[in-house]
Amino acid sequence: MANPLYDTLFGRHAGRTAPFLHLSDGSTVSYDAFLRLTAQYANSFFSTGLAPGDRLAAQIEKSPEALAVYAACVQAGIVFLPLNTGYTADELGYFVTDSGARLLLCDGSKADALASVAKSADAQLMTLDADGSGSLPDAAKDQPESFEATARSSDDLAAFLYTSGTTGRSKGAMLTQTNLLSNAETLVDYWAFTEKDVLLHALPIFHTHGLFVATNVILLAGASMIFLPKFDQDKVIENLPRATSMMGVPTFYTRLLDDPRFDRELIGHMRLFISGSAPLLAETHVAIEERTGHRILERYGMTETNMNTSNPYEGERRAGTVGFPLPGVDLKITDPDSGKTLPQGEIGQIEVRGPNVFKGYWNMPEKTAEELRSDGFFITGDLGLIDEQGYVQIVGRNKDLIISGGYNIYPKEIELLLDEQPGVLESAVVGVPHPDFGETVVGFLVAQKGATPDLDAIAEAAGASLARFKHPRKLIMLDELPRNTMGKVQKNILRAEYGDLFKSN
Ligand code: MLC
Ligand code: AMP
Numbered sequence: 001m002a003n004p005l006y007d008t009l010f011g012r013h014a015g016r017t018a019p020f021l022h023l024s025d026g027s028t029v030s031y032d033a034f035l036r037l038t039a040q041y042a043n044s045f046f047s048t049g050l051a052p053g054d055r056l057a058a059q060i061e062k063s064p065e066a067l068a069v070y071a072a073c074v075q076a077g078i079v080f081l082p083l084n085t086g087y088t089a090d091e092l093g094y095f096v097t098d099s100g101a102r103l104l105l106c107d108g109s110k111a112d113a114l115a116s117v118a119k120s121a122d123a124q125l126m127t128l129d130a131d132g133s134g135s136l137p138d139a140a141k142d143q144p145e146s147f148e149a150t151a152r153s154s155d156d157l158a159a160f161l162y163t164s165g166t167t168g169r170s171k172g173a174m175l176t177q178t179n180l181l182s183n184a185e186t187l188v189d190y191w192a193f194t195e196k197d198v199l200l201h202a203l204p205i206f207h208t209h210g211l212f213v214a215t216n217v218i219l220l221a222g223a224s225m226i227f228l229p230k231f232d233q234d235k236v237i238e239n240l241p242r243a244t245s246m247m248g249v250p251t252f253y254t255r256l257l258d259d260p261r262f263d264r265e266l267i268g269h270m271r272l273f274i275s276g277s278a279p280l281l282a283e284t285h286v287a288i289e290e291r292t293g294h295r296i297l298e299r300y301g302m303t304e305t306n307m308n309t310s311n312p313y314e315g316e317r318r319a320g321t322v323g324f325p326l327p328g329v330d331l332k333i334t335d336p337d338s339g340k341t342l343p344q345g346e347i348g349q350i351e352v353r354g355p356n357v358f359k360g361y362w363n364m365p366e367k368t369a370e371e372l373r374s375d376g377f378f379i380t381g382d383l384g385l386i387d388e389q390g391y392v393q394i395v396g397r398n399k400d401l402i403i404s405g406g407y408n409i410y411p412k413e414i415e416l417l418l419d420e421q422p423g424v425l426e427s428a429v430v431g432v433p434h435p436d437f438g439e440t441v442v443g444f445l446v447a448q449k450g451a452t453p454d455l456d457a458i459a460e461a462a463g464a465s466l467a468r469f470k471h472p473r474k475l476i477m478l479d480e481l482p483r484n485t486m487g488k489v490q491k492n493i494l495r496a497e498y499g500d501l502f503k504s505n
Pocket of ligand 2: 163276278280299300301302303304322380381397403407408
């Protein structure tokens, strides 16, 4: 095949008039219309001078056109780099420069703020707005509606997704055609998706979950999606009767559980609810079953690996577990110090290997070597065990990571910013339980001798440079940070002591 990912996910739908997307206003986008637009975008990218292998960074709102940018990159052999729409210009600068992106595509409302980012990275700037207008669509409208897919080998890069790092520096995870395609093939089969499925899609499309898991699965199955711009409770409730399936982060399910409209009658007809990206509390799982009769299917994945494990479609979906390693995925639990495989039932670090595992971090060979072993096993940074029946349980993290509403936040990045603020000697950032987001960010500060840091000014400084979802929801002054005898900050003590800060009642 000339371009396995394009041909398998997209190309084979050419000419198909069946709907691909159902939009909020009641209209639909057929596969054929979507692919014609995709070809126009691919032609535009080449006309602006991009070549196969170049990176295209996109910070754009969720829309059918945004999805066509992804498809066009795959078709043209351009590496697609989607970026969280919440990132500030400061944050974006790093991604665009580090990736060497040749084109930055952004919402028109951000073009002025991002012009200097594009200029200093020597990237072109184009716009695409949520309503499908902008300089890219203007350039594309006279382009041909066909484009011969660029030949790619299965090991060629398809996408870069940046994941934050424990050092505060984000890493560009390089994902190949095979990484994406093999996982989509496995998931369609494992979760029994067919052409008849209608997936309710309310996730963002700049992360693995909404883009590769949800979208690629639907494309491969030749099914369709109700494509909502974001998770809007009323819209989700309104559309569930038309859907057969939904994928979401745990916050989706806890919010729905709080809504009396979410009951057996509303969703009794549905085939499947899938949860992932953060732990789904066993109590949420049980409460949903009691209310609706549905057992949520929980699965476990990562940016670097796509999906690794899943509860079964047929068979017992066990609350508090992430199920079994997917076909083709080797999973082992190892001792963090020795790297030796531990016996079943013991807690250790989770390592995975398979065609889903990424190629490495862009321009970071040392970091890649630390996490990706030479035998192909990737050290996930998650801690877990395999129980007697073979179900994998995640019991914690060996990495200093906060997951808020499905978004990953690395404390180091926030600590570096807090440490720089006037009057601050040092800081520690931890995640504490939050009823809506699962976990949320709290910053602890120690003042320099004789200083009184201005907490409002510090919150404002965080606002200027960090995406909203990373902002500490509370800043707390301490006389000193708890430390062990080695001098290491004991975040577990802070988490335990302040664990009730956001308790709901
Ligand atoms: C929004 N806010 C958040 C937030 N999302 N704050 C912390 N954490 C989040 N996740 C901010 C808003 O900017 C707003 O700020 C305030 O919180 C309240 O916003 P909201 O309207 O209640 O939030 P909403 O827009 O409804 O978004 C919540 C959400 C969304 C949970 C629906 O965050 C979401 O769609 N999350 C999914 C993330 C995801 O796709 N992750 C997959 C990663 S891939 P203000 O200004 O009002 O105070 C991966 C691999 C795998 O992990 O396994 O899948
Ligand atoms: P990301 O880097 O955004 O891809 O996030 C990946 C991380 O999300 C994993 O390493 C896990 O810590 C976490 N994660 C994903 N799915 C689950 C799940 N079902 N249960 C618990 N944690 C999960």
